[in-house]
Amino acid sequence: MTAPLLEAKGLVRRYVMRRGVFGRTVPVEAVAGVSLDLRVGETLGLVGESGCGKSTAGRLVLGLETPDEGSVRFDGAPMPEPGTDAWRKLRARMQLVFQDPLGALDRRITIGEQIAEPLVIHATPGDHAARVAELLTSVGLREEQASRYPHELSGGQRQRAVLARALATEPALIVADEPISALDVSIQAQVMNLLADIQARRGTALLFISHDLRVVRQVSHRVAVMYLGKIVEEGDPDGVLQEPAHPYAQALVSAIPAPGRQGKRIVLQGDPPSPADRPTGCAFHPRCAVAVAMCREVSPALKPRASDGRLVACHLVHGDAVSLKVAA
Amino acid sequence: MLRFLGFRLLRAIVTIVLVVTFAFVVLRLSGDPALLIMSVDAPPEAIAAFRAAWGLDDPLWVQYIRYFNAIFHGDLGRSMRDGRDAIVLVTERIPATLALTLPALAIKIGIGVPAGVYAALHRNSLADRMVMVMAVAGFTIPSFVLGLILVLVFAVQLGWLPSGGQESWRHAILPVITLGVGGAAVLARFTRSAMLEVLGQPFIRSASAKGVPWAAVVRNHALPNAAIPTVTIIGFMVGSLIAGAVVVESVFSWPGVGRLLVVAVANRDLAVVQCILLLVAMTMVIANLIVDLLYGALDPRLRATRTAGAH
Amino acid sequence: MVLPAATTRPRRPLAIPALVLFGIAWLVLMLLVAFSADLISPFPYTALDLRNRLAAPIGFGGPWLHPLGTDELGRDVLSRLIVSIRLSLLIAFGATLIGAFVGTSLGFLAAHFRGWVEHLVLALVDFSASLPFLILALSVLAFFGNSLTLFIVLLGFHAWERYARIARGLAISAGAQGYAAAVRQLGASPWRIYGRHVLPNIASTLIVSMTLAFPEIILLESGLSFLGLGVQPPATSLGNMVGYGREYLTRAPWILLAPAFIIVLTTFSVSLIGDWLRDRLDPTLR
Numbered sequence A: 001m002t003a004p005l006l007e008a009k010g011l012v013r014r015y016v017m018r019r020g021v022f023g024r025t026v027p028v029e030a031v032a033g034v035s036l037d038l039r040v041g042e043t044l045g046l047v048g049e050s051g052c053g054k055s056t057a058g059r060l061v062l063g064l065e066t067p068d069e070g071s072v073r074f075d076g077a078p079m080p081e082p083g084t085d086a087w088r089k090l091r092a093r094m095q096l097v098f099q100d101p102l103g104a105l106d107r108r109i110t111i112g113e114q115i116a117e118p119l120v121i122h123a124t125p126g127d128h129a130a131r132v133a134e135l136l137t138s139v140g141l142r143e144e145q146a147s148r149y150p151h152e153l154s155g156g157q158r159q160r161a162v163l164a165r166a167l168a169t170e171p172a173l174i175v176a177d178e179p180i181s182a183l184d185v186s187i188q189a190q191v192m193n194l195l196a197d198i199q200a201r202r203g204t205a206l207l208f209i210s211h212d213l214r215v216v217r218q219v220s221h222r223v224a225v226m227y228l229g230k231i232v233e234e235g236d237p238d239g240v241l242q243e244p245a246h247p248y249a250q251a252l253v254s255a256i257p258a259p260g261r262q263g264k265r266i267v268l269q270g271d272p273p274s275p276a277d278r279p280t281g282c283a284f285h286p287r288c289a290v291a292v293a294m295c296r297e298v299s300p301a302l303k304p305r306a307s308d309g310r311l312v313a314c315h316l317v318h319g320d321a322v323s324l325k326v327a328a
Numbered sequence B: 001m002l003r004f005l006g007f008r009l010l011r012a013i014v015t016i017v018l019v020v021t022f023a024f025v026v027l028r029l030s031g032d033p034a035l036l037i038m039s040v041d042a043p044p045e046a047i048a049a050f051r052a053a054w055g056l057d058d059p060l061w062v063q064y065i066r067y068f069n070a071i072f073h074g075d076l077g078r079s080m081r082d083g084r085d086a087i088v089l090v091t092e093r094i095p096a097t098l099a100l101t102l103p104a105l106a107i108k109i110g111i112g113v114p115a116g117v118y119a120a121l122h123r124n125s126l127a128d129r130m131v132m133v134m135a136v137a138g139f140t141i142p143s144f145v146l147g148l149i150l151v152l153v154f155a156v157q158l159g160w161l162p163s164g165g166q167e168s169w170r171h172a173i174l175p176v177i178t179l180g181v182g183g184a185a186v187l188a189r190f191t192r193s194a195m196l197e198v199l200g201q202p203f204i205r206s207a208s209a210k211g212v213p214w215a216a217v218v219r220n221h222a223l224p225n226a227a228i229p230t231v232t233i234i235g236f237m238v239g240s241l242i243a244g245a246v247v248v249e250s251v252f253s254w255p256g257v258g259r260l261l262v263v264a265v266a267n268r269d270l271a272v273v274q275c276i277l278l279l280v281a282m283t284m285v286i287a288n289l290i291v292d293l294l295y296g297a298l299d300p301r302l303r304a305t306r307t308a309g310a311h
Numbered sequence C: 001m002v003l004p005a006a007t008t009r010p011r012r013p014l015a016i017p018a019l020v021l022f023g024i025a026w027l028v029l030m031l032l033v034a035f036s037a038d039l040i041s042p043f044p045y046t047a048l049d050l051r052n053r054l055a056a057p058i059g060f061g062g063p064w065l066h067p068l069g070t071d072e073l074g075r076d077v078l079s080r081l082i083v084s085i086r087l088s089l090l091i092a093f094g095a096t097l098i099g100a101f102v103g104t105s106l107g108f109l110a111a112h113f114r115g116w117v118e119h120l121v122l123a124l125v126d127f128s129a130s131l132p133f134l135i136l137a138l139s140v141l142a143f144f145g146n147s148l149t150l151f152i153v154l155l156g157f158h159a160w161e162r163y164a165r166i167a168r169g170l171a172i173s174a175g176a177q178g179y180a181a182a183v184r185q186l187g188a189s190p191w192r193i194y195g196r197h198v199l200p201n202i203a204s205t206l207i208v209s210m211t212l213a214f215p216e217i218i219l220l221e222s223g224l225s226f227l228g229l230g231v232q233p234p235a236t237s238l239g240n241m242v243g244y245g246r247e248y249l250t251r252a253p254w255i256l257l258a259p260a261f262i263i264v265l266t267t268f269s270v271s272l273i274g275d276w277l278r279d280r281l282d283p284t285l286r
Helices: A054-062 A085-093 A111-121 A128-138 A143-147 A155-167 A185-202 A213-219 A237-242 A247-254 A293-297 B002-029 B033-037 B044-053 B060-072 B086-091 B094-121 B126-140 B143-157 B170-199 B202-209 B214-239 B246-251 B257-267 B270-298 B300-309 C018-035 C077-113 C115-129 C133-144 C148-156 C160-176 C179-185 C190-226 C238-248 C254-281
Strands: A006-018 A025-038 A043-047 A069-074 A094-097 A173-177 A205-210 A222-227 A230-235
Touching (some): A094 A155, A094 C179, A155 A185, A230 A237, B002 C133, B094 B170, B126 B170, B143 C190, B143 C254, B257 B270, C018 C254, C077 C115, C077 C148, C133 C190, C148 C190, C160 C190, C179 C190, C190 C238, C190 C254
Antiparallel strands (some): A222 A230
């Protein structure tokens, strides 16, 4: 097997948050030790509730933010400091697709100019106009739409334009942060297909961040579930989403409305999580239906399950502890 | 609340330090004080002796600390014109200035705030437009033009009032009106927009939709909320009580702090200028501090939002 | 950001209100006068006519030679007025541009570097917002004496903190979520981000602030010149004409009234245009 294109190890990102107005500042770990890797042509789906740190993880992986701990390697080399020339050059090889296409586009500049902008920035040789036309067609827009302004396009068309801009320099890695959640359901599928199509043609590696399990399952080769800054379960999408091992993943999956599915929906107990109040031990234990005393004390490591090697971070799954509630 | 006070106090001190530093830097940049003060034909030895005597040979930071220390002990230097202490010279002019600025402040608040509230409540009425035109006019007519026109009409043509000087209360009438009218216009315009902003908020509409009488909505919801920004601008006006009459005092030959400042600037009497600068900064900072405390009284929520989302 | 509800915001007609049209017309007239000052002034502004000292304007018994009368040395008031308009407008435009440039640059620096740079800029903003600018300007003039360049630069610092606040705030919000963040991750240099993207996007807000600051600078200039601390003779500005005319208030009020009238109408016009622009372009500004 070849070396991964992207390799992130033990990423930690802390923010300083103020409690109250003049209260003490508390460090908040938005990302609390995330490791992931991605190969050429592979899609990793990153799922979790909003606020679980998945967007921050995406930005760390791209080097848009510097991790407080841990490291990112891209194509075998460490990530340069943000703002340096090396860092700027690297932007041509990795791109971020934003959730809000209208916000990501400059409303005063035409679509065509914006799609050409990465080519100008990275001084790509060749006919930029022709390349823009080619990009527009490849994402399913018409060539004459190059002269339009963002507000003259529909939501789906704007996201296509953002994609075209991201593809301009033929990046090896695309991080798509909730790329379809601002779109109408009917357009979501088109954009998803477009992403899959691009990947098939160019072998782009894709980190697909979403809160929508069904979407992630459609596109991903692997799925990682995040909870409060940590990956709690990672494996192939069918396995993780058919038969989740981690109690949190089980709750997420049970919340998907599916006709004919057996079993009851697991309703999570307790308050929604906040990284400012990270519980001790396993961060999920206050809301976990099967938690035992050990879960409050010891933080479980993400390691392969004995039966099939799926990565899970739960004491109970690994048999380190036995829940009485399950038995009851 | 204590933390809040401490934070505001810290900011006030930072501003004062910045003003003192500003005075020091400007003073040093403006040239060698020895060359400024000594006569043209002073021998080089005399200049050197002067420098040594005043510590001008010391490193800049030593001078800076000495400068701070002197100011801290109330030593603001002597006027180069009559050799008296600058601080005495300035403080003895304060009552005269307050005799103009205090009644003017009363006029500003007494006319400006009600006019602004009325205009906002009767938006687009004839009265509203009148207030707005008056407000723009009051802002665009400079005080020296207004003052001179008042002199031309009431002193020169009609002969009702004296044109300048400080002999009796009648001498104060024209300058007070000149000061008050312009400020009232600014305040009216400001109050009106603050009121309009509050009246457009959802909670006002929901209160009136719930059937609360309009007068009660205005009294209990709109006015207290509109008061918050309005208090800021009034605070600025209070802060400029000491030196807010520079131009008007000059127009009416009124012997206040402002007139003193203009004369001192013209004569480059640096000690006096610096003393007035510090005095104004102090008043302004204290007024801002009071405004901040009033904010707390008017709206406890603000204590939370100001530092988090300010600027 | 709180937008007033649709119900309280009257629909403005698309046509430019008559008063604003008047303001634009007056400003254009003043600019024409300023640019053609040398061509249209009937006399050199320092030329003396000792036989016609303190002559009244036409209509008040004055000679046809001097339409707006003459001053104590027999200098033609109309010629002086034309030259004064040119200098006052030059100072106001120059100072407005300097203020916008300095403020916007510092605002961008604060937004780009954050950290101590931002704290420093904000402390300076606080400092200049907490002192009446007239007092600051007077102190600087006392310390440095006076020259036209210094005077323009000094007035340029009026209201710089407003541009700094606006530029910083808008640049931060554009950098946190929107187009600026997107362009940054494309690999654009800071020059490109701020020059090509942020600046055009906040230009309308900055222009509105400039139209609101412009009349304030005219008032400041004329106030300082009136006090004898601004433009120095033999140069002449509107405020300095009012200042010198004041001595002849009883005998020759026209010396003072003509420039006073120009000051008031010009500031009034620009204020009207500024208010109108603000309502049209940028309802978020006060």
